[in-house]
Amino acid sequence: MITLYTWGTPNGRKVSIMLEELALPYEVVPVNIGTGQQFDPAFLAVSPNNKIPAIVDQETGQALFESGAILLYLAEKSGKLMPADAREKWQVVQWLMWQMAGQGPMLGQAHHFLHFNPGKSDYAEKRYHEEARRLYGVLDTQLGRQGFAATGELTIADIAIWPWVSRFQFHKIDLHEFPHVLEWYLRLAKRPAFEAGYRVPDAQQKIAIP
Numbered sequence: 001m002i003t004l005y006t007w008g009t010p011n012g013r014k015v016s017i018m019l020e021e022l023a024l025p026y027e028v029v030p031v032n033i034g035t036g037q038q039f040d041p042a043f044l045a046v047s048p049n050n051k052i053p054a055i056v057d058q059e060t061g062q063a064l065f066e067s068g069a070i071l072l073y074l075a076e077k078s079g080k081l082m083p084a085d086a087r088e089k090w091q092v093v094q095w096l097m098w099q100m101a102g103q104g105p106m107l108g109q110a111h112h113f114l115h116f117n118p119g120k121s122d123y124a125e126k127r128y129h130e131e132a133r134r135l136y137g138v139l140d141t142q143l144g145r146q147g148f149a150a151t152g153e154l155t156i157a158d159i160a161i162w163p164w165v166s167r168f169q170f171h172k173i174d175l176h177e178f179p180h181v182l183e184w185y186l187r188l189a190k191r192p193a194f195e196a197g198y199r200v201p202d203a204q205q206k207i208a209i210p
Contacts, residue, residue, distance in 0.1 A: 001058040002026040007033050008202050010163035011067045015053045017197030018159050022078045030201040068100045071156040081156050088151045095150040095157035106131045107164050115170040132171040136178045143180035162188050175210045
């Protein structure tokens with residue numbers, strides 16, 4: 001059993017989607033980051049950086065924070081969604097790092113200035129909107145080559161990237177301008193595991209469809 005500490009954010013949804021794809025049993029502990037529950041001492045014992053998501057593997061006692069680390073752990077634990085072939089494995093790690101180091105942080109800034117705080121800084125809005133468009137373009141080119149982010153099949157790279165694309169409206173992005181991203185996004189949105197994982201911990205949440 002995996003205990004998942006999470007909230008309805010792109011990073012949180014990475015792990016719930018992963019657990020659904022793997023069909024691993026898990027229990028959810030909601031951590032409301034809007035009311036400061038991420039600073040509760042019990043949560044900090046699991047996630048000292050006071051960020052969701054975090055997990056505890058009840059079988060091993062292993063506690064982990066950082067969504068990328070959790071995806072790698074679950075892939076290794078299950079033997080799924082990470083290729084055995086070394087060349088393909090490193091393609092997956094490369095695109096996972098692209099998400100963790102670039103796509104996530106930059107789109108997070110786009111959220112902040114374009115969606116939550118519009119009108120505060122023209123410079124910041126222009127900077128992060130342009131970077132968001134660049135990142136969507138990089139992903140579009142990659143998906144045009146093979147249909148998935150890292151290899152010819154679904155991997156943890158796709159699971160890491162997709163939840164951030166699901167907030168395309170926050171980034172002021174028209175997905176129709178990125179046809180390969182649009183096709184991939186809609187294809188994965190139809191997977192039962194993505195639909196179920198997206199609704200954790202709030203069953204009322206619905207995937208945005210352009």
